[in-house]
Amino acid sequence: MRIVVLVKPVPDPGEERLGADGRLDRTVSAVINGNDEYVLEAALQLLDANGGDVTLLSMAPAGITDPIRKALAMGATRAVLVSDPALVGACAWSTAQVLAAALQTLEYDLVLVGADTSDGGGGVVGAAVATLLHHPYLSHARKIEPFEGGVRVERLSASGHDVLEAALPAVVGGTQLLGEPRYPTLRGIMGARSKEIAIRTLAEIGLADRAVGGAHATTTLLDARPPASRGSTRVVRGADPAAAAAAIVDFLVERRAI
Amino acid sequence: MTAAPALGRLTDDQRAIRDAVRTLARERVAPRAAEIDRSATFPEDLRALLAEQGILGLPFPERFGGLGADLLTVCLAIEALSAACATTGLILAVQELGALPLLLAGTEEQLERFVPGLAAGRDLIAFALTEADAGSDAAAVRTRAIRDGESYVVSGTKRFISHGSVAHLVIVFAVTDPEADRRRRISAFVVETDSPGFSVSRLEHKLGIRGSPTAELAFDEVRVPVANRIGAEGDGFDLAMRTLDRSRPGIAAQAIGIAQGALDAAAAYAGQRRQFGRAIGEFQLVQGLLADMDARTEAARQLLYTACDEIEHGAPDAGRWSALCKLVAGDAAMAVTTDAVQVFGGYGYLDDFPVERMMRDAKITQLYEGTQQIQRLVIARALLARNA
Numbered sequence: 001m002r003i004v005v006l007v008k009p010v011p012d013p014g015e016e017r018l019g020a021d022g023r024l025d026r027t028v029s030a031v032i033n034g035n036d037e038y039v040l041e042a043a044l045q046l047l048d049a050n051g052g053d054v055t056l057l058s059m060a061p062a063g064i065t066d067p068i069r070k071a072l073a074m075g076a077t078r079a080v081l082v083s084d085p086a087l088v089g090a091c092a093w094s095t096a097q098v099l100a101a102a103l104q105t106l107e108y109d110l111v112l113v114g115a116d117t118s119d120g121g122g123g124v125v126g127a128a129v130a131t132l133l134h135h136p137y138l139s140h141a142r143k144i145e146p147f148e149g150g151v152r153v154e155r156l157s158a159s160g161h162d163v164l165e166a167a168l169p170a171v172v173g174g175t176q177l178l179g180e181p182r183y184p185t186l187r188g189i190m191g192a193r194s195k196e197i198a199i200r201t202l203a204e205i206g207l208a209d210r211a212v213g214g215a216h217a218t219t220t221l222l223d224a225r226p227p228a229s230r231g232s233t234r235v236v237r238g239a240d241p242a243a244a245a246a247a248i249v250d251f252l253v254e255r256r257a258i
Numbered sequence: 259m260t261a262a263p264a265l266g267r268l269t270d271d272q273r274a275i276r277d278a279v280r281t282l283a284r285e286r287v288a289p290r291a292a293e294i295d296r297s298a299t300f301p302e303d304l305r306a307l308l309a310e311q312g313i314l315g316l317p318f319p320e321r322f323g324g325l326g327a328d329l330l331t332v333c334l335a336i337e338a339l340s341a342a343c344a345t346t347g348l349i350l351a352v353q354e355l356g357a358l359p360l361l362l363a364g365t366e367e368q369l370e371r372f373v374p375g376l377a378a379g380r381d382l383i384a385f386a387l388t389e390a391d392a393g394s395d396a397a398a399v400r401t402r403a404i405r406d407g408e409s410y411v412v413s414g415t416k417r418f419i420s421h422g423s424v425a426h427l428v429i430v431f432a433v434t435d436p437e438a439d440r441r442r443r444i445s446a447f448v449v450e451t452d453s454p455g456f457s458v459s460r461l462e463h464k465l466g467i468r469g470s471p472t473a474e475l476a477f478d479e480v481r482v483p484v485a486n487r488i489g490a491e492g493d494g495f496d497l498a499m500r501t502l503d504r505s506r507p508g509i510a511a512q513a514i515g516i517a518q519g520a521l522d523a524a525a526a527y528a529g530q531r532r533q534f535g536r537a538i539g540e541f542q543l544v545q546g547l548l549a550d551m552d553a554r555t556e557a558a559r560q561l562l563y564t565a566c567d568e569i570e571h572g573a574p575d576a577g578r579w580s581a582l583c584k585l586v587a588g589d590a591a592m593a594v595t596t597d598a599v600q601v602f603g604g605y606g607y608l609d610d611f612p613v614e615r616m617m618r619d620a621k622i623t624q625l626y627e628g629t630q631q632i633q634r635l636v637i638a639r640a641l642l643a644r645n646a
Contacts, residue, residue, distance in 0.1 A: 073278075183278070183281070184278060185310070185311050186275055186278060186279075186312035186315070186316065186325055187312045187315075188312075189271070189274045189278055190271055190274075190275075190325065193271070236530060240523060240527075240612070243523070243526060243530055243531075243611065246530070246531065246605060247530035247531060247532070250531065250532050251532070254535075
């Protein structure tokens with residue numbers, strides 16, 4: 001089974017910063033988007049069970065390879081990274097066109113995509129890619145079962161779950177309901193160094209004269225700002241719950257609340 | 259594995275391995291640490307996790323399924339695990355210690371027989387040198403191995419053997435020639451713990467590393483095939499000393515990990531705990547403590563990394579480097595964890611917080627794999643020999 005997993009490097013959730021231009025600063029530590037890790041885990045489980053290969057496909061600046069290497073270390077076979085200066089500031093519609101065009105240069109049976117991203121949160125790219133390629137789109141899968149010529153997906157519903165089936169090739173979207181992603185083993189980490197990350201420009205995927213990228217964004221960023229500080233709110237951080245609890249007790253005692 | 263670059267810089271692989279083990283330690287080991295200590299139970303689930311992740315395969319050659327990591331990389335992993343739980347870090351450290359005699363002097367046949375199971379993390383191995391009357395004076399061991407046809411008959415008792423009750427294999431140092439010179443009396447053997455006559459006669463209740471089983475092992479006429487003897491008769495003492503030259507950095511790594519864990523906990527607490535209307539981290543006396551803790555931990559770490567590099571590259575004074583890094587790291591761990599309890603104040607004395615456990619765990623790093631006093635003897639002798 002040949003699977004392509006769409007992955008997006010995003011700023012580490014909780015570490016997001018805005019740059020001077022009001023856009024997300026993408027030079028801070030990047031990780032694989034949370035939902036993408038869950039669908040990648042599903043892909044790797046299918047790989048373990050049925051053989052074949054798992055290709056990562058991403059649209060990102062060429063320098064951001066650490067998250068891709070980690071995904072390769074988890075067990076993906078290879079990666080394709082579409083990278084072009086024209087893509088800075090691209091909107092979701094451009095992203096979908098780029099990924100669809102890149103997919104047309106690859107051979108695959110199944111495409112897996114995270115339901116949405118932690119930075120953009122649009123949740124439309126998976127459906128847009130499927131539409132552009134005229135593939136069925138099965139969203140919010142909590143279980144993915146390929147069979148001869150098709151794929152079956154379970155999706156939670158208000159009253160229980162739905163079962164959907166579609167012919168391959170198909171696009172399937174998922175969330176954390178697919179299960180905890182594996183840790184890369186040390187052997188995987190060392191092996192990832194020699195796995196291929198192929199970089200493709202817009203021209204190489206046939207989009208040289210298409211209106212994609214920042215200059216053709218269909219959405220405009222009007223304003224971006226962090227939420228207003230509400231004065232003396234103290235956030236108790238730290239990994240140790242006992243220390244945090246003690247700090248909260250101190251805070252309440254100091255204000256004679258307890 | 260790519261060769262180590264200029265001193266002080268980690269390779270990409272080393273950094274990636276260190277970060278991966280740190281993540282695992284933070285997410286899967288740290289939540290178990292308090293309970294492991296409280297119940298004094300060997301964390302078999304974490305042993306399985308370390309095996310599955312390939313961490314227990316680090317010290318072993320790739321041709322037997324290991325990862326062929328250098329000494330520094332193994333130490334990075336021990337350090338990262340020990341910051342979360344000293345008992346868990348010790349699982350890797352003891353695995354390395356126990357396997358070293360085989361890796362240093364085993365035949366290809368012995369390696370083929372024993373190493374694949376070790377590299378897979380499925381078989382644990384222990385190092386049995388110490389006896390009730392032979393600790394620092396290791397050459398004074400009395401366990402006896404008498405040749406009988408194609409076997410040796412091993413009788414005696416070993417004390418304070420880490421993992422002695424959970425190991426499948428034990429490297430036993432026994433006297434084969436009582437008449438020979440002190441350093442030629444002893445030979446090393448691989449004893450399989452399912453052999454008749456082998457038993458665990460006692461488990462110690464300890465101040466720290468309470469999840470690590472420390473056992474007294476009884477050998478009652480245990481038959482060990484000649485094919486299980488490592489090296490020639492009489493090579494045992496020298497092999498033990500060469501092993502410790504390579505394994506002491508692992509204990510230094512454990513000590514530095516413990517110190518770092520304590521430092522991180524103390525620094526976080528100092529940022530949260532408020533007295534006199536402000537976080538205690540704003541007071542200079544607390545800052546002074548934290549700064550000294552950081553300086554000592556970092557100095558010990560840099561010495562360890564240099565020592566690993568020297569030992570890996572065959573430095574003739576490997577023994578000196580090994581003793582230096584273990585001496586400095588052990589004393590640093592004890593000082594840093596004691597100061598960590600101090601930063602926490604009264605709360606540091608309670609088992610609701612991790613630092614009292616870290617302080618208890620730190621003490622052993624000044625005692626095993628050679629006491630701090632023995633390390634000083636090794637260093638002084640090297641100095642005097644150099645200046646003779």
